[in-house]
Amino acid sequence: MSKQILIMAGDGIGPEIVAEAIKVLDVAKTRFNLDITTDEALVGGAAYDVHGDPLPEESLDKARAADAILFGAIGGPKWDQIERDKRPERGLLRLRSSLGLFANLRPAILFPQLASASTLKPEVVSGLDILIVRELTGGIYFGQPRGIREENGERVGFNTDVYSESEIRRIGKVAFELAMARGKRLCSVDKANVLEVTELWKEVINELAKDYPEVEVSHMYVDNAAMQLVRAPKQFDVLVTGNLFGDILSDEAAMLTGSIGMLPSASLDQDRKGMYEPCHGSAPDIAGKGMANPLATILSLAMLLRYSLERGDVADAIEAAVEAVLEQGLRTADIFADGCRKVSTAEMGDAVAAAL
Amino acid sequence: MSKQILIMAGDGIGPEIVAEAIKVLDVAKTRFNLDITTDEALVGGAAYDVHGDPLPEESLDKARAADAILFGAIGGPKWDQIERDKRPERGLLRLRSSLGLFANLRPAILFPQLASASTLKPEVVSGLDILIVRELTGGIYFGQPRGIREENGERVGFNTDVYSESEIRRIGKVAFELAMARGKRLCSVDKANVLEVTELWKEVINELAKDYPEVEVSHMYVDNAAMQLVRAPKQFDVLVTGNLFGDILSDEAAMLTGSIGMLPSASLDQDRKGMYEPCHGSAPDIAGKGMANPLATILSLAMLLRYSLERGDVADAIEAAVEAVLEQGLRTADIFADGCRKVSTAEMGDAVAAAL
Numbered sequence A, B: 001m002s003k004q005i006l007i008m009a010g011d012g013i014g015p016e017i018v019a020e021a022i023k024v025l026d027v028a029k030t031r032f033n034l035d036i037t038t039d040e041a042l043v044g045g046a047a048y049d050v051h052g053d054p055l056p057e058e059s060l061d062k063a064r065a066a067d068a069i070l071f072g073a074i075g076g077p078k079w080d081q082i083e084r085d086k087r088p089e090r091g092l093l094r095l096r097s098s099l100g101l102f103a104n105l106r107p108a109i110l111f112p113q114l115a116s117a118s119t120l121k122p123e124v125v126s127g128l129d130i131l132i133v134r135e136l137t138g139g140i141y142f143g144q145p146r147g148i149r150e151e152n153g154e155r156v157g158f159n160t161d162v163y164s165e166s167e168i169r170r171i172g173k174v175a176f177e178l179a180m181a182r183g184k185r186l187c188s189v190d191k192a193n194v195l196e197v198t199e200l201w202k203e204v205i206n207e208l209a210k211d212y213p214e215v216e217v218s219h220m221y222v223d224n225a226a227m228q229l230v231r232a233p234k235q236f237d238v239l240v241t242g243n244l245f246g247d248i249l250s251d252e253a254a255m256l257t258g259s260i261g262m263l264p265s266a267s268l269d270q271d272r273k274g275m276y277e278p279c280h281g282s283a284p285d286i287a288g289k290g291m292a293n294p295l296a297t298i299l300s301l302a303m304l305l306r307y308s309l310e311r312g313d314v315a316d317a318i319e320a321a322v323e324a325v326l327e328q329g330l331r332t333a334d335i336f337a338d339g340c341r342k343v344s345t346a347e348m349g350d351a352v353a354a355a356l
């Protein structure tokens, strides 16, 4: 039966980078004889401009119907001043929540060809391969009550961080399973010495640990984790944490590699249906200039094929094609180094498609 | 009139490192003819062991009466299992809150003598000098309601992040004043695209900015700030943020220097009365071994003299003594490098006292 991929290009560099991933998908379809159809839907500022809504009903319906979603990026200064509920980010948050995409997988991998791009010393990051598992549909991102109210004659802003046992267990299981398939080490990040919500987090992870005796479990306070990622990042295999800490730590971890333009991510639901997107943002400053690095999006496509379409073989081939292109010395501006050949977004996409 | 310093040594390496700072204080008193008296009070696990309370009434009274507090460190595995409200950390949080120590100043400075200790490349961190201003008595650390409750047959953990306009304005002013006295650049860190409490934060900082036309103000999302600290930390002068983001980012920034054993901090109230403590923790694993680095505590004493006792001259002399000792090649284990002389906690304290 034919599989449906929905393309949501979004804003800024979104359309450019997604276009290159589609090139690669087209080649993969031929080479591996894949029965995949694609459709497109508006999201973010692009959707707001047309429909006055960053996630129009039609886009959400298409997302629900698809087997997987390839997402570009959203947001930009153009939409910073519009009312809160209509901003591009809210479209993304609603999409995650409406589709139940609770498990966000963010690898931080150092590509050997790009080792020198890191601001960290080579011995500290060479061979780095961390997987951050971030809870994506709960915590302070979605907690109620929230808002800005008037109190004693002044404004007061408030948000609620909240996790139930079942939410923690659900994401914990994903993390333990992933740790089993990797280095069998799991570090759970909390602030249990201050926040009750993360005290419960820690307890539930410890309960779950009994079902995975082979996994070595540790717990770390979030401030210490932020330090340890800088001090000795290779101590980590899989990290699991809540929505907000995951947002912060996954970006920090990604930057350790020096090439955030290379890092894909997956957001999965209970049945492994997922949305796949580059870790980087919409980079409005370079949008339309043909400078953006499409590799994170192409690698997101590989993750899509592996996790949601169960075609690990095709994913492997795409990843190998990316490595081959890096070996050939092709680099977009963000990862350029002396002795390499600087290429545009489209040239990079063409090269990967050719290598495949 | 005689000034009162209260010494709260706390747990783990706390007593050892504080003892060295007292040595230095004694020499400073003689050399500068200072009229300072000291007293001691229990805090943290040490207080719990004696009084069943990590911040006994007597300790709090002494803290209230003192002109400034020199604090060691608290906590350790010994007290991890006791009931939540009695844990060492809660004593520290109550102390901050009871004394109204809302302004936490955390410098991240790279000592030129220790440049190689950083895991970052020298060109990325050489000359690093960032000041993080963290709000310390509000936000999710103290917000109500909080706890773990039963709901639909399962446990649910929850905390409240909350800031009022006046709380934001108060810490914002401190940050603007400090920026005026430094590089005149202030970056306010929020997650205003998701959290209403930080949307208000951003608004109030922008309102305040009008009173400081000379200060160049920028805003950054916390995930981006965590990245930028790794990518290009020298872009920052002063950072200001809430309690939780400040906890995470200040530890990350401290670790960029590679020598968190060197970094002091100050927690100030409205009248510049303050508590001074090293940025590092109680390091229970090395407690009692004479290995701990006392320099962060000695530099905290310098900050105490500068901010709360208005003796910038004495502070300068102590800081110069620390630099001199580093120049001589003396190093505790945490900052040891080839070609240097490894010294114990007490030898380091003696050397600084002698240099002074």
Ligand SMILES: CC(C)[C@H](C(=O)O)[C@@H](O)C(=O)O
Residues within 6 Å of the ligand: A089, A092, A093, A247, B193, B194, B223
């Ligand atoms: C755009 C924003 C709402 C989003 C988040 O905070 O989750 C982004 O930072 C991310 O990590 O995907």
Ligand SMILES: CC(C)[C@H](C(=O)O)[C@@H](O)C(=O)O
Residues within 6 Å of the ligand: A193, A194, A223, B089, B092, B093, B247
């Ligand atoms: C010990 C802990 C409660 C404390 C905090 O989170 O504030 C510590 O991490 C710090 O930064 O001083």
